[in-house]
Amino acid sequence: MSTTLANDRAAWLRGPACxxxxxxxxxxxxxxxVLLGAPGVGxxxxxxxxxxxxxxxxxxxxxxxxxxxxxxxxxxTPAMNVAMACMKAGKLVPDVTVIDLVAxxxxxxxxxxxxxxxxxxxxxxxxxxxxxxxxxxxxxxxxVVDFVMPIDQIVARLSGRRTCGGCKAVYHVTGMPPKVENxxxxxxxxxxxxxxxxxESIAVRLDAYARSTAPLIQFYDNLGLLLTIPAAGTPEDIxxxxxxxxxxxxxxxxxxxxxxxx
Ligand code: AMP
Numbered sequence: 001m002s003t004t005l006a007n008d009r010a011a012w013l014r015g016p017a018c019x020x021x022x023x024x025x026x027x028x029x030x031x032x033x034v035l036l037g038a039p040g041v042g043x044x045x046x047x048x049x050x051x052x053x054x055x056x057x058x059x060x061x062x063x064x065x066x067x068x069x070x071x072x073x074x075x076x077t078p079a080m081n082v083a084m085a086c087m088k089a090g091k092l093v094p095d096v097t098v099i100d101l102v103a104x105x106x107x108x109x110x111x112x113x114x115x116x117x118x119x120x121x122x123x124x125x126x127x128x129x130x131x132x133x134x135x136x137x138x139x140x141x142x143x144v145v146d147f148v149m150p151i152d153q154i155v156a157r158l159s160g161r162r163t164c165g166g167c168k169a170v171y172h173v174t175g176m177p178p179k180v181e182n183x184x185x186x187x188x189x190x191x192x193x194x195x196x197x198x199x200e201s202i203a204v205r206l207d208a209y210a211r212s213t214a215p216l217i218q219f220y221d222n223l224g225l226l227l228t229i230p231a232a233g234t235p236e237d238i239x240x241x242x243x244x245x246x247x248x249x250x251x252x253x254x255x256x257x258x259x260x261x262x
Contacts, residue, residue, distance in 0.1 A: 001163040012059050012108045024113020031056045031114040032139060034121070034130075034225075036216060037147030038209045039202075040158040041231040042238060045170075046147065047118040049239045057113035059105075061098055062087075062124075062132050090201030092122060094207045099129045110137050123212045127219050143249055145242055147231035151206065158202050162191040185232040 010018040017107030023028075031054045035043045047058040065087050068080050076084065079100075082094040102109075103118055109115055117155060121127040160173040162182070171178050178184060182191045196205060220226045227245045231238055 002138060007057065009057055009059070009063075009108075012057065012105055014102050016107060024057060027055065027111045030112060031116070032109075032134075032141050033115070034117045034141065034144045034220070035147065036144060036220070037231060038151075038154050038213075039196075039205045040147070040154040040161070041147040041149045042157075042235060043118050043147055045235045046145075046238060046242060047116050048243065049235065050116050052115070053243065054114070056116050057111065058107065058118060059108055059115050059120070060118040061076060061101065061120040062118075065093065065103060069160045088195050088201075090196045090204035090208070092148065092212055095123055095125045095129075098122070098126060101129070103133060104127075106137070106245060110134060110139065122209075124215055124219055127216050141225055142174065143227050143246060144223075144225045145219075145245070146217055146228045147238070150232040153232065154206065154261055155202060158197050158205075159199060161197050162193055165189050171192075224241060 007020045007022045007024065010020050012020075016081050031050075033054075033056070035047055035050075037043050044058075044062075047060065050056070051058040065083055068076060068083055069087070070259070073081060073084070078092075079097045080210065083097050086093045098120060100236070117130075138166075157172065160175065160179075162171045162173060163169070164171075164187060166184060166186035167182055167187040169186045170176075171191060178191065183189075184191060195201065217226065227242075227249055229238065229241050229245055232243075
């Protein structure tokens with residue numbers, strides 16, 4: 001697999017006033033992809049692997065909210081403070097806040113390296129706004145990858161997930177445990193459970209997904225962009241499946257396929 005140095009995504013994580021330390025290399029046909037799937041199916045991991053393979057940045061709206069959280073309540077706008085409360089409860093942040101946040105980051109959508117959106121759009125209103133933003137920039141999307149998994153497996157994944165409080169490495173209490181319980185193998189710091197991975201928040205998140213995000217599958221199917229990928233198995237298995245599906249997607253331009261997926 002070819003790899004590309006990930007940039008620091010400063011313009012995405014910290015907003016339009018910041019510039020990324022390195023920009024992805026210029027390519028004639030950069031990839032523009034959206035990842036869909038319930039929380040816990042492994043979208044973030046697949047986004048990172050795809051980003052390494054395709055050279056496009058991993059743009060997660062959840063990461064933007066988590067970055068904002070570290071600034072502290074006093075430094076946030078009222079809309080961002082509402083967003084923090086929604087996130088903590090596992091609820092969706094209001095559409096207007098998320099759409100404004102992405103619209104402010106149009107330079108990431110138009111970046112010469114393309115994009116891999118993860119966690120946005122999450123409602124039909126967000127998807128319609130994204131289509132408008134892209135059309136205004138005369139850009140088209142290449143594909144929408146929908147990762148699917150049975151609900152009981154999703155709950156088991158989310159409730160067992162632990163993250164290093166230091167380096168953010170991700171573990172699972174049974175599937176991928178650290179060598180020493182609750183201690184990060186990589187940096188030795190303690191492992192924590194994300195607030196929104198607690199049982200009460202998981203139920204709210206999955207409900208929000210079923211009500212608000214599942215309709216997007218039809219939305220993108222109608223546009224001929226949908227690729228459905230079973231998300232069971234190792235991250236490598238899922239990645240291979242995804243690359244294979246992208247390679248076989250008839251709607252994708254030949255030039256892209258021959259360049260990046262050989
Ligand atoms: P994620 O890391 O994508 O699971 O996002 C974490 C949390 O951030 C979600 O549970 C929501 O509270 C919020 N969030 C992230 N992206 C969106 C979005 N597109 N629409 C609404 N809320 C979002």
